[in-house]
Amino acid sequence: MIVTIKDVAKKANVAPSTVSRVIANSPRISEKTKKKVREVMEELGYHPNFQARSLAAKSTQAIGVIMPNSAYYAFQNPFFPEVLRGISTSAHDNKYGIYLSTGSTEDEIYNEVTSMVLGRRVDGVILLYSRINDKTMNFLQSSNFPFVVVGRPDEHDERISYVDNDNIFITKQVTNYLIDLGHQNIAFVGGSTDFVVTVDRLNGYKLALKDAGISFKKEYMVFEDFIKENGRKAIESLMNLNDPPTALVTQDDLIAYEMISHLEDMGIRVPQDISIVSFNNLMLSEHSKPPLTSIDICIYQLGFEATKCLLEKISIPDTLPKRITIPTKFIERKSCEQKK
Amino acid sequence: MIVTIKDVAKKANVAPSTVSRVIANSPRISEKTKKKVREVMEELGYHPNFQARSLAAKSTQAIGVIMPNSAYYAFQNPFFPEVLRGISTSAHDNKYGIYLSTGSTEDEIYNEVTSMVLGRRVDGVILLYSRINDKTMNFLQSSNFPFVVVGRPDEHDERISYVDNDNIFITKQVTNYLIDLGHQNIAFVGGSTDFVVTVDRLNGYKLALKDAGISFKKEYMVFEDFIKENGRKAIESLMNLNDPPTALVTQDDLIAYEMISHLEDMGIRVPQDISIVSFNNLMLSEHSKPPLTSIDICIYQLGFEATKCLLEKISIPDTLPKRITIPTKFIERKSCEQKK
Numbered sequence: 148m149i150v151t152i153k154d155v156a157k158k159a160n161v162a163p164s165t166v167s168r169v170i171a172n173s174p175r176i177s178e179k180t181k182k183k184v185r186e187v188m189e190e191l192g193y194h195p196n197f198q199a200r201s202l203a204a205k206s207t208q209a210i211g212v213i214m215p216n217s218a219y220y221a222f223q224n225p226f227f228p229e230v231l232r233g234i235s236t237s238a239h240d241n242k243y244g245i246y247l248s249t250g251s252t253e254d255e256i257y258n259e260v261t262s263m264v265l266g267r268r269v270d271g272v273i274l275l276y277s278r279i280n281d282k283t284m285n286f287l288q289s290s291n292f293p294f295v296v297v298g299r300p301d302e303h304d305e306r307i308s309y310v311d312n313d314n315i316f317i318t319k320q321v322t323n324y325l326i327d328l329g330h331q332n333i334a335f336v337g338g339s340t341d342f343v344v345t346v347d348r349l350n351g352y353k354l355a356l357k358d359a360g361i362s363f364k365k366e367y368m369v370f371e372d373f374i375k376e377n378g379r380k381a382i383e384s385l386m387n388l389n390d391p392p393t394a395l396v397t398q399d400d401l402i403a404y405e406m407i408s409h410l411e412d413m414g415i416r417v418p419q420d421i422s423i424v425s426f427n428n429l430m431l432s433e434h435s436k437p438p439l440t441s442i443d444i445c446i447y448q449l450g451f452e453a454t455k456c457l458l459e460k461i462s463i464p465d466t467l468p469k470r471i472t473i474p475t476k477f478i479e480r481k482s483c484e485q486k487k
Numbered sequence: 488m489i490v491t492i493k494d495v496a497k498k499a500n501v502a503p504s505t506v507s508r509v510i511a512n513s514p515r516i517s518e519k520t521k522k523k524v525r526e527v528m529e530e531l532g533y534h535p536n537f538q539a540r541s542l543a544a545k546s547t548q549a550i551g552v553i554m555p556n557s558a559y560y561a562f563q564n565p566f567f568p569e570v571l572r573g574i575s576t577s578a579h580d581n582k583y584g585i586y587l588s589t590g591s592t593e594d595e596i597y598n599e600v601t602s603m604v605l606g607r608r609v610d611g612v613i614l615l616y617s618r619i620n621d622k623t624m625n626f627l628q629s630s631n632f633p634f635v636v637v638g639r640p641d642e643h644d645e646r647i648s649y650v651d652n653d654n655i656f657i658t659k660q661v662t663n664y665l666i667d668l669g670h671q672n673i674a675f676v677g678g679s680t681d682f683v684v685t686v687d688r689l690n691g692y693k694l695a696l697k698d699a700g701i702s703f704k705k706e707y708m709v710f711e712d713f714i715k716e717n718g719r720k721a722i723e724s725l726m727n728l729n730d731p732p733t734a735l736v737t738q739d740d741l742i743a744y745e746m747i748s749h750l751e752d753m754g755i756r757v758p759q760d761i762s763i764v765s766f767n768n769l770m771l772s773e774h775s776k777p778p779l780t781s782i783d784i785c786i787y788q789l790g791f792e793a794t795k796c797l798l799e800k801i802s803i804p805d806t807l808p809k810r811i812t813i814p815t816k817f818i819e820r821k822s823c824e825q826k827k
Contacts, residue, residue, distance in 0.1 A: 209586070209608070218575030228568035231587075235558030239589035244599065244608075246549070247571075247587050249579035259584060268549070268584075268608075404774075431771055434744075 150193040159187040170265065209244045210234075210457060211269040213260060213283065215276035215342070217251030224401060225429050226446055230275060230297065233450025241458050243270075257283045264292050271457045273450075277301060277309070277343040293464070295457040297449050299343050308460065310453040310471040312444050314344055317475050318351030318396065319358075321424045321442060324477075325394040326359045329486030330422060334367040334385050334392035336402060345370070345398065348426075352396055367392060382406045386413060393486055394422040400429040400441055407435065407482075422483035428476070438480035445473050490533040499527040510605065549584040550574075550797060551609040553600060553623065555616035555682070557591030564741060565769050566786055570615060570637065573790025581798050583610075597623045604632050611797045613790075617641060617649070617683040633804070635797040637789050639683050648800065650793040650811040652784045654684055657815050658691030658736065659698075661764045661782060664817075665734040666699045669826030670762060674707040674725050674732035676742060685710070685738065688766075692736055707732060722746045726753060733826055734762040740769040740781055747775070747822075762823035768816070778820035785813050 277298030
């Protein structure tokens with residue numbers, strides 16, 4: 148059964164026009180009434196069709212950009228300014244402004260996105276992450292509000308448009324590269340398993356090991372936040388194993404720098420004693436000691452294409468959902484060596 | 488004579504309520520009427536008092552953040568993500584979102600800001616730059632819309648709130664540091680003289696030279712955009728002088744890195760042949776070769792304090808304007824040496 152505005156109005160004991168105004172977040176409706184109507188909307192499972200609304204309403208000429216955590220942490224990682232550079236360039240080409248989230252927890256982010264959508268602050272949203280079972284993504288999807296994800300959505304839902312790298316494939320490739328150099332003890336030092344990107348890369352790593360007949364060791368997985376502050380803990384636990392790794396697949400250049408620095412403190416040399424490959428190919432990677440072998444995931448392009456895709460969805464609401472895979476580049480430098 | 492809504496209405500041949508709706512950018516008014524009324528507003532010099540309006544109107548819970556040029560260029564410079572980190576943290580603490588400009592020219596930025604203000608998209612604006620005779624700043628000032636500048640405004644106007652470093656003082660200090668190391672031929676490699684920060688630093692540099700009895704040489708000034716692509720041109724023109732400099736004061740670590748790299752190509756060693764001091768103390772500066780002596784201008788703090796100041800202005804409109812000076816730190820590393 149499709150729930151309509153009339154059903155909500157009847158149950159909430161208000162006029163249908165009041166429900167419409169609550170959806171539009173009109174200042175003419177009291178907060179008390181808004182609360183009541185929204186509760187009924189939730190209870191009945193009513194979701195306004197924002198895409199249809201957006202056609203009728205005046206465009207806001209703005210898109211929302213949602214980061215996985217607060218800017219305090221996010222902007223310590225050069226990924227976010229770089230993806231924002233791609234987003235802003237495409238937004239600007241189309242005379243769109245950018246509304247940036249500042250939430251620091253999942254709940255805060257959810258509240259910000261619902262308020263962007265219900266308050267008609269933006270015409271569409273870009274999620275800069277894909278989390279397992281993310282309620283913000285679920286809200287956007289069930290509201291039929293235009294959005295695009297940077298990253299592969301957790302659940303296989305063909306209606307969701309996203310832009311991503313082929314993380315399984317490339318992680319399999321870099322793991323193979325280390326195996327070809329003679330390494331068998333290869334550790335996986337990743338981000339949080341809340342994020343699909345970590346899960347995908349872990350699967351690529353496991354596939355490479357399996358194909359090479361190397362058994363997968365649980366103790367070779369170290370999950371830490373992307374933030375480099377946690378690097379020391381990660382590397383110490385690994386190097387203190389009875390059978391320590393001779394190669395690392397790290398998920399982020401920032402973590403890699405930190406590890407190289409801690410390894411140096413421990414008297415372990417990169418690449419002579421341990422090889423490291425990483426992801427993101429940050430500007431620093433060329434200048435670090437040793438220069439870092441890294442996967443360039445084309446961050447700017449991820450942001451640019453996600454925005455292009457979103458703006459297409461906004462202007463032509465019946466555009467089919469798209470999955471865009473951005474190719475990566477393997478940048479071989481000096482952080483890996485043949486196993487002795 | 489104070490121009491009122493009634494004057495505008497009479498001249499435009501519409502009702503005063505129509506003028507109010509145009510100011511609020513109501514969708515109920517046709518674009519044609521809006522255009523006509525806005526032309527009359529401009530002609531008569533009418534500026535709605537947005538500060539008073541904001542008290543009456545519902546808060547947007549958003550602030551506008553305006554960059555000096557497109558994100559395409561701005562986000563190549565770590566200054567912007569870092570200042571945005573400070574802004575977002577303070578905005579988030581106060582449950583505010585951020586509306587980011589994407590304009591790439593002065594005119595585009597002006598249009599974005601007027602549309603943010605007239606369209607009531609934001610409660611206040613942070614300008615991330617201070618340009619000489621900037622029409623965007625003039626618009627904000629004459630509209631009496633809450634705004635704060637990161638950087639010292641060009642004209643001495645006590646009503647403008649801003650957050651800045653004491654650029655004259657610190658540049659005098661670093662120039663003195665080079666003079667104390669025995670350098671007399673000191674070049675100034677700065678950003679665009681469109682920006683007040685460049686002018687202030689140039690003045691600090693000149694003051695130090697004057698106090699030391701060193702005559703100022705025009706050919707020792709190289710003005711280039713902050714973007715590092717222009718570094719080669721800057722350094723070549725300097726080093727080809729008959730009396731080339733033995734020390735450089737550069738305005739930005741990114742320019743400094745680039746120069747060090749070009750100097751290396753030219754067979755000139757830092758610090759043995761030429762000393763370099765710079766500004767911003769980017770994360771890379773510790774790890775560059777040689778580690779860079781740089782002024783930490785506390786970018787995060789500049790953004791954080793500007794936002795705090797703006798939110799105070801928004802919530803208490805009759806707050807007195809403030810000038811906040813953020814202290815800097817001189818980080819001495821290995822890019823300067825005693826002149827031989």
